[in-house]
Amino acid sequence: MSGVFELRTTDAAGRIGKLAVPRSGVTVETPALMPVVNPHVRTIAPSRLESEFGAEILITNGYILSQSDDLREAALSVGLHDLLDFSGAIMTDSGSFQLAEYGEIDVTTPEILEFQYEIGADIGTPIDIPTPPDAGRDQAERELSTTQDRLERARTVETGEMLVNAPVQGSTYPDLRENAGRHARGTGLAVFPVGAAVPLLNAYRYDDVIEIVTAAKRGLGAGAPVHLFGAGHPMMFALAVAAGCDLFDSAAYALYARDDRYLTVRGTEQLADLDYLPCECPICVAHTPGELRALSDDERERHLAEHNLHVSFAELRRIKQAIRRGNLLELVEARARGHPAMLDGYRALLDHADRLERSDPASKDAFFHLSAESARRPEVRRHHDRLERLAPAGHVLLTEGGENSQYDESWRVVPPFGPFPRHLSETYPLTAEVPERTDRESYEAAASGITRLAESNPDIAFTLAHRGWPASALDRVPDRVSVVPLESMDEYDRDDQTGQ
Secondary structure, X not given: OOOOEEEEEEEOOEEEEEEEEOOOOEEEEEOEEEEEEOOOOOOOOHHHHHHOOOOOEEEEEHHHHHHOHHHHHHHHHHOHHHHHOOOOEEEEEOOHHHHHHHOOOOOOHHHHHHHHHHOOOOEEOOOOOOOOOOOOHHHHHHHHHHHHHHHHHHHOOOOOOOEEEOOEOOOOOHXXXXXXXXXXXXXXXXXXXXXXXXXXXXXXXXXHHHHHHHHHHXXXXXXXXXEEOOOOOHHHHHHHHHOOOOEEEEXXXXXXXXXXXXXXXXXXXXXXXXXXXXXXXXXXXXXXXXXXXXXXXXXXXXXXXXXXXXXXXXXXHHHHHHHHHOOHHHHXXXXXXXXXXXXXXXXXXXXXXXXXXXXXXXXXXOOEOOOHHHHHOHHHHHHHHHHHHOOOOOEEEEEOOOOOOOOOEEEEEEOOOEEEOHHXXXXXXXXXXXXXXXXXXXXXXHHHHHHHHHHHOOOOEEEEEEOOOOHHHHOOOOOOOEEEEHHHHHHHHHHHHHOO
8 A cells, every 4th residue: 555654854764754554543653663562461551552652553463363262252352452452553463473483374364464454453464484594595585486475465355444564575685685675565565574684683683684674675665664573672773774664563672571681772781780770761760770670570570671661762762863863873873882783784784875875865963973984974975976066177285284375276175075175164064073083994085085086077186185194095096196295285385484
């Protein structure tokens, strides 16, 4: 069902959007977290998820409901919203997880979609095959073909206003994920979960997660709402949003609480190891670690689950504000410093800076250079592309210093952007806050900018006056660009002013 997703604000490939869910009359602001509600074990009541945590959408397992006599009859009798006591949107899963775990399930795609429709689900899911990472190519192709056949069958099921998911599979093969995304988009279904990511997430293979998401989105296109199935840890929300994911489902808040695990945006802590609670949520303000440990098992589990939810929803609010301010990648950089696997994921994301640049706003808040990875951000790539449009004249000095009357023009050079005319100094992103102790990668990026400028203007003479650039950066400067230390240029100016 097209036309249900509207983009409002973008930054990198991240976006704030509106997902219209017509069956419930709800519009969900994305990026959004869908807490997983186990039909048999409700750690936190869905009504509280809505009223206290602000959940606009949740997810529960339609297959489990269909297989439980009591729950099945209750859901059919009163409807899913009354059964769960939740007025927001409800997505239901189909049993694909159980299929992956146990090898078979006793239901077909039309049957499970019809059941989801009958119980009042707002977003239903067909039965896809979640091919695990690193599966053989033959297996991945065969199972993807089966998934696509089931998506075609899902199109024929009468589901009224219920939106239907079109899962994107393909294991860890980017070309299969891209083709799967293109096929899923062509079905006309509404929401597009990137499936079988849980094994990668559990193994902290965040770089591979980025690769499968990026490949899927190449096939889906920019306007499709993307759900990263099984991504429930707040540590990686910013990275996944920056890659273009819009929906997340979290069972982690409850599962981790059951094991006395305490979520943070930097990772997971064992409650037994904490002397202080590094959080400002109501649970952490009202308790010490010792007091939580002294609670009964049920009370401690509930309190930890509440904390885990507070952290998760707070991180999504933080991400939305970063998108509005235009500094989402700076938040991702900060998160990337919390875990080596996050840094791998961020570097994998920057490998796709050309794609990020297409949706990245041309003007936004100040650019903060925070790490060597900052030199690979889409803003730097965009500036280098724009150098081809500029028209220098005469003999041009590219300098980290001031203007010099010995040259026809004196352009500024600021790592990682490289050269630009002085009249652009107050335009974004050239107003960047850059550390004085600049990293090698930023000098090399600036040198690449000089190369782009020189190649676009083969008849113009250039001189680079640099302040201690590393050899790796100077080696990137074209031979026809004269290179002098800025100190010697300053000495020349002093001699000229004194008449020596």
